[in-house]
Amino acid sequence: MxxxxxxxxxxxNKSMTEAxxxxxxxxxxxxxxxxxxxxxISPPMLYLTQIAVNTGDNLHVAAQNCHAEKSGAYTxxxxxxxxxxxxxNFCILGHSERRQYFGETDESVNAxxxxxxxxxxxxxxxxGELLEERxxxxxxxxxxxxxxxxxxxxxxxxxxxxxxxxxPVWAIGTGKTASSDQAQEIHAxxxxxxxxxxxxxxxxxxxxxxxxxxxxxxxxxxxxKPDVDGGLIGGASLNASDFNALINSY
Ligand code: PEP
Numbered sequence: 001m002x003x004x005x006x007x008x009x010x011x012x013n014k015s016m017t018e019a020x021x022x023x024x025x026x027x028x029x030x031x032x033x034x035x036x037x038x039x040x041i042s043p044p045m046l047y048l049t050q051i052a053v054n055t056g057d058n059l060h061v062a063a064q065n066c067h068a069e070k071s072g073a074y075t076x077x078x079x080x081x082x083x084x085x086x087x088x089n090f091c092i093l094g095h096s097e098r099r100q101y102f103g104e105t106d107e108s109v110n111a112x113x114x115x116x117x118x119x120x121x122x123x124x125x126x127x128g129e130l131l132e133e134r135x136x137x138x139x140x141x142x143x144x145x146x147x148x149x150x151x152x153x154x155x156x157x158x159x160x161x162x163x164x165x166x167x168p169v170w171a172i173g174t175g176k177t178a179s180s181d182q183a184q185e186i187h188a189x190x191x192x193x194x195x196x197x198x199x200x201x202x203x204x205x206x207x208x209x210x211x212x213x214x215x216x217x218x219x220x221x222x223x224x225k226p227d228v229d230g231g232l233i234g235g236a237s238l239n240a241s242d243f244n245a246l247i248n249s250y
Contacts, residue, residue: 004037005231006231007042008234009064009234010042019051020050023043041062042064105149113125165208171213180225210231
């Protein structure tokens, strides 16, 4: 099975009309996408149901977050159970913006990962160091802590069902991309750590995506690295021609 994935994170952008127009454009382009690349979009939560019914077979839908509990008095929240019942099969978890603005921790990410797996939703687990952590030479230990924390207590079979996204925080929305060598170095490290907490076989099947100012101009070079299995794309996923070019970078 191919590990290649290009996933777009729309964040809190677009009106419903704009979102539907973008999906329509992407549906029109999907026939020409490489058949071994899985394409995922992550619109705002409010639009998920509507978008999920309008995507063709080549386009999958992810939530940007969920709550760890199945149901209950959690005003404003949406559970993995509810996502699954709305036709959503992927969920981004632990994005650096959720860690920064909403107090998410490795523990809360781990609880959400478990709730998604229990519902058959594929978690896209985001990890990555801050600029000051990289400058202090701590990028490997930060990534290892977040990876192990996010996947704590999972069986090898469960780890195999996860997608990992390495997103150095200093590269998100800043225009500063990690070099392809910097990305490869961390991705290879993540795969080694995955093999230590599961097995080499499992580590070899997990997709590890790069995220951080990935654009059509730099994607080919980054995606060419052996342990980079695609991208989690923010800004460039909001425009059909850029996202299409990223998908076709493979
Ligand atoms: C992201 O937010 O996941 C991301 C990678 O954003 P951007 O591509 O805009 O840097």
